[in-house]
Amino acid sequence: MLQTPSGGARAGTAAGKESAPMSIGAVLEALRAEFPEVTISKIRFLEAEGLVEPARSPSGYRKFTAEDVERLAYVLRMQRDHYLPLKVIREHLEAFGEGAPRSVPPVVPPGGPEGPDAGSAAPAVRTGRKELLGLVGAEEADLAEWEEYGLLGAAEDGTYRLADVTVAQLVAELGRHGVAARHLRGVKAAADRQLDLVQQLVAPLRHHPDQRTRTRAEATADELVDLSVRLYGAFVESAARAARTRGD
Template sequence: MTAAGARKLSGGLLSIGQVLAALQDDFADLTPSKLRFLEEQGLVTPERTKSGYRKFSQSHIERLRLILTLQRDHYLPLKVIAEVLDDMDQGLDPIIPGASQRNASSVLAPKRVLSSDELRRVTGASSRFLGEAIAAGLLPAAEVFPHDAVPQLTALMRLAERGITPRHLRSLRVAAEKEAEMISHAVSTRGVNSRTPLGTEDSLELAGYLDTVRSGVLRRRFSGQ
């Protein structure tokens, strides 16, 4: 390494730990192993010190932010992301697949809704399976879907592979509706008796507590405790 290169790596560049600190508020699932995997896939190429330690520049940080956003908010596979990055490296402004009105320069504004075609493309679900999920009340009957429909539909597909189809989960939907009624009652009752009105955030907080309790019951059931 030249003296100039050594001086460059001695300041202004970040370690893996510093990269995680910079990005984890927005990407909570980011880990050192994921960073190394993205490097192995050729999507980002950090510099190396003489002793082999990875060092990341600000441009590397922005590139990682773009990659992670394309994965999380646009559900693009790494192969497609690599093509987007290659176009950008050539000075082009590529259009994000499945969202012709959105290009890479504006991709950091996350896509919050998907059409049924986009939802099926991202998850690989058939029209029939999506229809079954909607008919069972597990997904909304709508022309567009919230972004969290992706993990929900994916989970339904994985369950169906094990023989648990949307039709079998109607009781889950009924139970969830009863829980929602219970939460609404608790929130409205406390709102009357409290100086501080309660609303959606409080309902979601109680729903989170119920999820924790439900998960604990299921884990104990299958662990034999």
């Protein structure tokens, strides 16, 4: 079941819908209330990736709306809290059309909404085991096998992140085409190795004496992760085209 908590910027992130257009500098200041590490280069990168499309003045200056800021805040929150690649975030945004998304999987304590923490606010969007199975249309045996092969795993409290739901949906869909969990173990291992490489590349930035350089580290890591996802897709697509050419 999906619920519809607010997916826009939190209080203080953006002005009302009728506010005047904002410059990229004003957007930066608005976002830094919640995302102190964000930079102008990060905002430009998200724009280049199609996550936000601000209007332009006749002289070419960006003119962001409050809705644009809400959209940016959503993207940054999904990256920070759920470690989602931009491709997945973009797909989620497109599923809701224009504007900021308003629906994400609910926070569900282990055992369902009547669990001991049902009335308390959770710090991140998570879902329980039964709810995850319902969302992806899988059986308990399927999830146990996915976890056995290390494709995903629950947190200590037995809940799953939004990113795990996405993984489970893709693994389930591949399974319906005959791709078993054991076949995907190498894909997961390759993804882990690529993430290790990204962490190694940004480690010097995170320990740099200059604060601005340290701030840039997370934006650089996000860009490297997204580029890695796109490169993997390009490799698969290129190999598929080559195979079709050989078959002609």
